Amino acid sequence: MATLTVIVPVYKVEPYLYRCVDSILAQTFADFELILVDDGSPDNCPAICDEYASFDSRVRVIHKENGGVSTARNVGLEHACGEYVTFVDSDDSISPDYLAALYEGVKDARADMVVAGYARITPDGETLMAFTPETRTMTGRDALFDCCQTDNSIIRAPWCKLVRTSIAQHHPFPTDRKFSEDFATVYQWMFDSNTVVSTSKGQYAYWLSETGVSRRFNIHWLDNFKTLDEMIGFFESHEMFELAQHYIRNRHVFWLDCKNQLRKSNVSQEERLHIKAVLDARKRDMKSDGHSKRIVRFKTNAFYVYVVYPLVGKTKYAISLLKKGGLRELLAVVRGKMKGN
Numbered sequence: 001m002a003t004l005t006v007i008v009p010v011y012k013v014e015p016y017l018y019r020c021v022d023s024i025l026a027q028t029f030a031d032f033e034l035i036l037v038d039d040g041s042p043d044n045c046p047a048i049c050d051e052y053a054s055f056d057s058r059v060r061v062i063h064k065e066n067g068g069v070s071t072a073r074n075v076g077l078e079h080a081c082g083e084y085v086t087f088v089d090s091d092d093s094i095s096p097d098y099l100a101a102l103y104e105g106v107k108d109a110r111a112d113m114v115v116a117g118y119a120r121i122t123p124d125g126e127t128l129m130a131f132t133p134e135t136r137t138m139t140g141r142d143a144l145f146d147c148c149q150t151d152n153s154i155i156r157a158p159w160c161k162l163v164r165t166s167i168a169q170h171h172p173f174p175t176d177r178k179f180s181e182d183f184a185t186v187y188q189w190m191f192d193s194n195t196v197v198s199t200s201k202g203q204y205a206y207w208l209s210e211t212g213v214s215r216r217f218n219i220h221w222l223d224n225f226k227t228l229d230e231m232i233g234f235f236e237s238h239e240m241f242e243l244a245q246h247y248i249r250n251r252h253v254f255w256l257d258c259k260n261q262l263r264k265s266n267v268s269q270e271e272r273l274h275i276k277a278v279l280d281a282r283k284r285d286m287k288s289d290g291h292s293k294r295i296v297r298f299k300t301n302a303f304y305v306y307v308v309y310p311l312v313g314k315t316k317y318a319i320s321l322l323k324k325g326g327l328r329e330l331l332a333v334v335r336g337k338m339k340g341n
Contacts, residue, residue: 002033005082009072011039016091023093029100034059035076040066070173085165087158093205101202102162112193114162118204133198140193148246156183160204177223184227217261
């Protein structure tokens with residue numbers, strides 16, 4: 001039985017699948033099984049998966065009807081034999097020492113989860129940014145708080161992580177949403193982990209889409225509200241009120257972001273009306289939930305975040321300050337730059 005299981009959901013990624021699988025099979029750590037889950041891909045991906053299984057005994061292929069990435073990941077989890085599992089998206093790749101670095105964290109600290117670094121790569125191979133965490137050991141709850149930090153924080157995606165298979169199987173990916181389904185799962189892995197290790201070794205390569213479709217605003221963005229509602233309720237029920245407040249602020253920022261995106265998007269009129277109705281209902285819900293003052297503050301300062309601040313700084317930094325509740329800090333920076341300070 002293999003020590004690690006690598007799960008790759010596969011759907012319409014023919015141009016990138018060889019790059020992904022080759023990077024996995026080239027690992028310096030060899031004690032793993034690779035499960036390729038063909039999610040009913042209509043191109044040559046099913047044949048490519050079968051080709052790999054024919055010459056490498058570590059590769060298993062599961063063919064299924066199309067059901068989305070969550071169903072593919074869950075099917076892979078059901079068939080996982082390794083004590084630990086990691087996920088790789090089929091259009092991404094990993095460094096040769098990636099699995100070795102993850103397993104080293106497990107072996108040395110007996111961790112339930114290990115987190116590695118990652119890099120965002122453009123389609124032409126240019127590294128836009130790279131994140132390398134410091135090597136350290138923490139509790140699962142500490143890792144949850146680390147996710148809330150603006151700089152050098154643990155990303156909440158399932159990739160660049162190794163987790164105990166029993167924990168991942170206990171928290172399958174939700175199949176009722178197409179956006180933020182991964183965020184809805186990873187925080188529960190962390191909560192159930194006694195020990196989490198971050199390692200500066202190994203790197204996950206997150207290849208950006210040539211079309212940018214995954215980030216294009218659409219009706220599925222609204223799924224994130226459900227995820228945030230669940231997270232807030234989860235943390236409140238476990239009396240982790242600081243985390244609950246963080247994601248309440250995050251929900252406000254996301255609401256504001258959706259309002260901004262809707263104004264400049266090219267979604268259909270039918271979708272536009274539906275999204276507007278949902279956002280209006282969300283506004284009413286947030287007011288009744290005792291957060292009306294925050295809504296007013298966020299609406300009032302949308303001008304600073306999306307108009308003024310991009311002219312004098314970075315929009316992402318502005319949004320990150322709001323997520324942390326640093327409205328005064330944001331305004332101080334903006335006003336200072338406008339005065340030439």
